[in-house]
Amino acid sequence: MKLFIVPLLLITSCAFAQYETRSISPPIQEHKGIYFSANPGFAYTTERRKVSYDVSEIESEKFSGFLHLVEFRIGRFFSNMASLYAVLGLGMGEGSFKGEYITKENGNEINKVTIKDDDDGTFRVSSGGGLEIYPVQDITGLMYGTFIGVNAGFELDYFKVTAYDFNQVYRDSSMVTGFINLFCKFEIGKEWRMNRLWNYGFALNYTISWLRDKNEHYSYTKVRKSADRISHKSHTFGLTFRLSH
Numbered sequence: 375m376k377l378f379i380v381p382l383l384l385i386t387s388c389a390f391a392q393y394e395t396r397s398i399s400p401p402i403q404e405h406k407g408i409y410f411s412a413n414p415g416f417a418y419t420t421e422r423r424k425v426s427y428d429v430s431e432i433e434s435e436k437f438s439g440f441l442h443l444v445e446f447r448i449g450r451f452f453s454n455m456a457s458l459y460a461v462l463g464l465g466m467g468e469g470s471f472k473g474e475y476i477t478k479e480n481g482n483e484i485n486k487v488t489i490k491d492d493d494d495g496t497f498r499v500s501s502g503g504g505l506e507i508y509p510v511q512d513i514t515g516l517m518y519g520t521f522i523g524v525n526a527g528f529e530l531d532y533f534k535v536t537a538y539d540f541n542q543v544y545r546d547s548s549m550v551t552g553f554i555n556l557f558c559k560f561e562i563g564k565e566w567r568m569n570r571l572w573n574y575g576f577a578l579n580y581t582i583s584w585l586r587d588k589n590e591h592y593s594y595t596k597v598r599k600s601a602d603r604i605s606h607k608s609h610t611f612g613l614t615f616r617l618s619h
Contacts, residue, residue, distance in 0.1 A: 406451050409618050413445040413577070417465070417612030419496075421533070423553070426603045432476045437494060437533050439469015443612060447504075457506045461525055465498035471533070495534045500557055502527015519565040519575065529557040529583050531608065553606045557583035565616065573618045581610040 418440055425433040442465065449459025471494035477485040504525025510517045531553050563577025585606040 406454060408448070408450050409457070411445075411447045411573075411616055411618035413443075413447065413614045413616050415443045415612055415614030417441045417443055417579075417581075417610050419467070419469075419608055419610040421496075421531070421606070421608040423606045424604075431478070433473070434476075435471065435473040437469055437471050437496060439467050439494070439496065441465040441467035441496070441498065441610070441612075443614065445614065447618075449504075449506075454511065455508055458503070459506070459525075460503050461501070461527070463498070463500040465500075466496070468493065468495050470494060497532045497534075498529060500527060500529040502557070504559075517564075519567075519573075520563070521565065521577075522562050523577075524558065524560050526556070526558045529555045531555055531583065531606075553585050555583040555585045555606060555608070557581055561614075563614075563616070565618070571619055573616070575616040575618075577614050577616065579612045579614060581608075581612070583608045583610075 419438065421437040423433075423435045443463065444465075445461055445463040447459045447461045449457045451457045471489070471491040473487075473489040475487040475489075476483055502525055504523055506521045506523035508519070508521050510520050512518060559579055559581040561577045561579035563575055565573045565575035567573050583606075585604065
């Protein structure tokens with residue numbers, strides 16, 4: 375009888391040991407499969423725009439202010455090390471605007487109009503794709519979940535001057551200006567796992583967007599002219615938070 379009891383006790387003890395090991399094992403920490411994330415945040419941006427019509431007329435404008443941002447991403451992880459995703463971003467904010475409008479004749483400045491507005495609004499829509507890399511693979515390390523990424527695409531950028539007054543000579547109503555730019559965003563951040571389904575985290579990012587073109591454009595005199603050169607560039611520094619599923 376004892377010959378049967380001893381093996382039975384050994385088998386039972388091994389079973390309980392395995393059950394206990396499984397019950398206290400940590401949740402899966404891997405990034406895998408298709409995911410969706412929402413990324414709200416805020417940023418500080420500066421934008422510069424310059425339009426030249428031959429050598430007789432130059433428009434120079436600058437906007438700076440804070441934005442409220444949100445991004446929506448859908449993508450897929452590969453081998454717990456990288457992800458590819460599509461992104462749609464929205465931004466809205468307020469700031470200060472300064473414009474200088476110079477008219478020249480024979481190389482000499484004959485007229486200059488300066489506008490300043492501290493209640494200017496801006497609206498931004500962006501769409502593109504990106505890549506994230508998770509360089510730390512040790513799930514017990516403090517830096518696990520750190521990521522670096524880049525995304526790029528097209529950006530539609532509008533800003534509105536609410537007090538557009540050329541000394542009551544040209545125009546005394548609001549003005550809306552828009553551009554379609556190329557943008558590139560760089561970011562670094564960290565994620566933590568809440569459970570098997572949800573992650574949360576944050577990221578610091580920098581975005582540059584630019585446009586150089588020759589196109590028809592409305593000048594401040596409200597006459598459509600063919601611009602010799604249109605240039606637009608913006609720099610944005612942001613902090614975003616992430617909730618992904």
